[in-house]
Amino acid sequence: MIHFENAAPVKLKGVGGGFWVTLDTSRSEELLITEMDKLFTKLRHLAVNANVVIDMGDARGHEPLFSLIKTRLIEKFEVGRVTTPPQKQSVPTQRIRQRDLSKGWNHHRSDVLMLRGRVRSGQKIDTGKHVVIFGDVNPGAEIIAGGDVVVLGRLAGKVHAGNPKNETAIVFALVFDPTSVKIGSVTAAGSEEISHTIPEFACVKDGGILVQDYMKTHPFRKMPWPEPV
Amino acid sequence: MEGKIIVVTSGKGGVGKTTATSSIGAALALEGNRVAIVDMDIGLRNLDVVMGLENRIVFNIVDVVLGRCKVEQAAIRDRRIENLFLIPASQSDNKDVLTTAGVERVAKQLRAKFDYIIMDSPAGIERGFENSVVSADEALVICTPDVSAVRDADRVIGLLYARSLNPKLIVNRIEPARVMRGEMLSHEDVLEVLSIDLVGLVPMDEKVLISSNTGTPLVLQSDSKAGAAFRRIARRLNGEEDLPIEMPVYKTSMWQKISKTFGLKP
Ligand SMILES: Nc1ncnc2c1ncn2[C@@H]1O[C@H](COP(=O)(O)OP(=O)(O)OP(=O)(O)O)[C@@H](O)[C@H]1O
Ligand SMILES: [Mg+2]
Secondary structure, three states, X not given: OOOOOXXXXXXXXXXXXXXXXXXXXXXXXXXXXXXXXXXXXXXXXXXXXXXXXEEOOOOOOOXXXXXXXXXXXXXXXXXXXXXXOOHHHHHHHHHHHHXXXXXXXXXXXXXXXXXXXXXXXXXXXXXXXXXXXXXXXXXXXXEEEOOOEEEEEEEOOEEEEOOOOOOOOOEEEXXXXXXXEEEOOEEEEOOOOOOOOOOEEEEEEOOEEEEEEHHHHOOOOOOOOOOOO | OOOEEEEEEOXXXXXXXXXXXXXXXXXXXXXXXXXXXXXXXXXXXXHHHHOOOHHHOOOOHHHHHOOOOXXXXXXXXXXXXXXXXXXOOOOOOOHHHOOHHHHHHHHHHHHHHOOEEEEEOOOOOXXXXXXXXXXXXXXXXXXXXXXXXXHHHHHHHHXXXXXXXXXXXXXXEEOHHHHHOOOOXXXXXXXXXXXXXXXXXXXXXXXXXXXXXXXXXXXXXXXXXXXXXXXXXXXXXXXXXXXXXXXXXXXXXXXXXXXXXXXXXX
């Protein structure tokens, strides 16, 4: 491996509440320790109780070096905590940013069947896609979808989402009043209760169908960024 | 000018198709139109009884469609109302004797002779329904304020749209007192599901039964609320589209009105 003379084997950077130490692990252990001693001696009382992150690039295989440095920093310079860089964050953070900015949906072919109008008694919509309906689904009408069913109106007919076996599918309606709901292979009869005029959704939970207030409990609130479907 | 064929349908039986057909037909004739009422309920004819004309039947609609007689020979003139004619159903035939092609041929002749042709269709959505709607220019859907009638009307509306007809709705047998007590759907509930243009609200009225039993037109009875509602429906169909629709009302006491204002259930 080529080394440039001026590339420091140990680099130190102040980060909020502590220090970030970057080690060039291709250099000898002695050199790294001597260099680090020099830097921390200069810091003196600033190092006391500080959090130190030891960044060795790909840390795999350098665990003995890490623990050696850790003990030395704590005993000799009285630093607080010594850790390796937070693995989980650094790599995926980069990926998240890329995906967030990539606007992949510009090239996305939709799996959604979007309809406008009223689905009347005796009419049946049967598709492998997700279904979005701007309108009402009357009693006696039937919706069968491979994915989710979204009704922007009153859902009073019969609905089967996630046909045949997708139990992660959901059924959403502004007025949720179906005669029966099936998600995947789980079925439930409509409730006798007077329908609320709040948006509700149904999903499978513990082998049964659960209907909940959408605004309070919808399952998408924790998604990190919007995803095309 | 060519006449207009209006079909009266419902899906569910017994909701008032025959009552509506005879009343609207009579009212349109009273407005000065030449009107033919056609009973398409083959095998279960009853328009002739409701109109008090059963004794005068010689030929029927099946005879006309099968070419056994002319339209003029089958059309029976009403006893009281000028320019009102009935073409009765046949009592004996099976409804499969008619073909849509045959009905369409006769429809053409009827349009040439009358201003309005009102067709009373049988309950259900089978062959008889098909024959009734095949030549229609307009469709009326009769619905009563109950869940099963609404469901069937909805089905029929879908089928009418599929045949390029834009159906209009009549809600029949409304009982305002029961609606108020929450025992019956309101016409708003019905409209919310069916969402088509409304042409009239007809109240429950004991005069309807009396009128059909005696064979006297409902619309000629000055004290019949249902008759008055049907007369207004006829005027609306006859071009007075903006004639307001009257709500059947139940006279409530002051106290009930006040409690309603505050949204309390009496
Ligand atoms: N507004 C009304 N008030 C009271 N009774 C009514 C009213 N409308 C209809 N009826 C009664 O309801 C019964 C059924 O009415 P009608 O025969 O007109 O229905 P229909 O739809 O033609 O029935 P079908 O499907 O058997 O042909 C009759 O006895 C009639 O007198
Ligand atoms: Mg009838």
